[in-house]
Amino acid sequence: MKIENILMVGAGLSGAVIGRRLGDEGHQVTVVDSRSHIAGNCHTERDPDTGVMVHVYGPHIFHTDDEDVWAYVNRFQTFKDYKNRVKATTGGAVYSLPINLHTINQFFAKTMLPDEAFAFITQEQADTSIKDPQTFEEQAMRFLGRDLYEAFFKGYTIKQWGRAPSELPASILKRLPVRFNYEDNYFFHKFQGMPENGYTDMVARILDHPRIDVKLETPFQRGQGDGYDHVFYSGALDGYFDFELGRLGYRTLDFEKFTYDGDYQGCAVMNYGEEQVPYTRITEHKHFSPWESHQRSVCYREFARAAEVDDIPYYPIRQVAEKALLADYVALAETTERVTFVGRLGTYRYLDMDVTIREALEAAEGFVSARAASRKVPTFFTPPV
Numbered sequence: 001m002k003i004e005n006i007l008m009v010g011a012g013l014s015g016a017v018i019g020r021r022l023g024d025e026g027h028q029v030t031v032v033d034s035r036s037h038i039a040g041n042c043h044t045e046r047d048p049d050t051g052v053m054v055h056v057y058g059p060h061i062f063h064t065d066d067e068d069v070w071a072y073v074n075r076f077q078t079f080k081d082y083k084n085r086v087k088a089t090t091g092g093a094v095y096s097l098p099i100n101l102h103t104i105n106q107f108f109a110k111t112m113l114p115d116e117a118f119a120f121i122t123q124e125q126a127d128t129s130i131k132d133p134q135t136f137e138e139q140a141m142r143f144l145g146r147d148l149y150e151a152f153f154k155g156y157t158i159k160q161w162g163r164a165p166s167e168l169p170a171s172i173l174k175r176l177p178v179r180f181n182y183e184d185n186y187f188f189h190k191f192q193g194m195p196e197n198g199y200t201d202m203v204a205r206i207l208d209h210p211r212i213d214v215k216l217e218t219p220f221q222r223g224q225g226d227g228y229d230h231v232f233y234s235g236a237l238d239g240y241f242d243f244e245l246g247r248l249g250y251r252t253l254d255f256e257k258f259t260y261d262g263d264y265q266g267c268a269v270m271n272y273g274e275e276q277v278p279y280t281r282i283t284e285h286k287h288f289s290p291w292e293s294h295q296r297s298v299c300y301r302e303f304a305r306a307a308e309v310d311d312i313p314y315y316p317i318r319q320v321a322e323k324a325l326l327a328d329y330v331a332l333a334e335t336t337e338r339v340t341f342v343g344r345l346g347t348y349r350y351l352d353m354d355v356t357i358r359e360a361l362e363a364a365e366g367f368v369s370a371r372a373a374s375r376k377v378p379t380f381f382t383p384p385v
Contacts, residue, residue, distance in 0.1 A: 003027060005227070009220045010234030012040025013353060014343035014360045016206040018232050021364035023211035030228070031212060034219040037200065038207060041312070042353065044198030050259060050296040052286045053198050057312070058253060058302065059269065059283050060199060063187040064354030070191040072357060077202035079193035080291050084186040090151045090273035097271060098186055099148060100179040107151065114180040121145065139170035144178065155275030160304045161251065194288055225339065230367070230377060234343035236313060237329050237384070245329060248348055249306070249322045250313035256301040264297050279303050316348045327385050334379050340367070347384035
């Protein structure tokens, strides 16, 4: 086997997982990142004043049905049990999310049994005249009805995406569950938890390998990859090409931090569904580590807006105009040599952490297989379009 020099752009999950696999294979891996820390947007650190483990770029809860991915992350960190139980404030009351039997009964001041609630929502609330929902709004009206839609989704969606729900695809709402029992665990995956010592410690352990060299505060420029046998790029796809075709659209987040003596809201996540409340939610980070005890608390109000030039991109918009531009960038990327685009930014997709890790493992294996068979390494292991 030929030992190759690999450049990994980005020290987040994609870069760490691919780098570790190729390091184990005997290759020499250099990981560069423009930030002063590893772990990308799942970076965690101790707040110096309170000792609370803070999710610096917003909360990340690990949940998956992928047993191999679950085993992988547990190689590098002990995952403690954690269930994401979200609350929502709307109309002067606090409710449980996702919408479940408790939410429905409380909202409509009823005491329905599961079958009764199902019939009530599907026959009395849902707009059954909508046969084939095309937009977020139509999807919500078809399956929930106007009252629940306007209380929990309309205002929140306008704030989160910066556009009317009637302009967004129905697929966004299809990811949100509705339950006709009292189960309030936000996720339904078999494996759920939080890393005991934070995600940054986990990523540090993945990167701890004699054949991996990490260089932080090192922005990438395209010519930088010329001295390497292959480049894995997990930065923004349009950024690799210096935005020569235009900029892909993203939403970003602003965080307003505040501390509190005691327990501020009694839960990790409180959504605010009304449009007149400027923030989408408040997160209280000590509740993401319930096995720890802290007298003081660290909270963040989250404000969503369109990403500008120097902002950290969070959510790809992926509407018609963005998809057309994405297709142009994919075609341009296919003309590049010795570069593979990976991860959330490199493929312009919203990815949960488990999917990011799964795709990174597959990309690393794909590289090893391609080299063994003397085949060209694909530009994209997962098509972004």
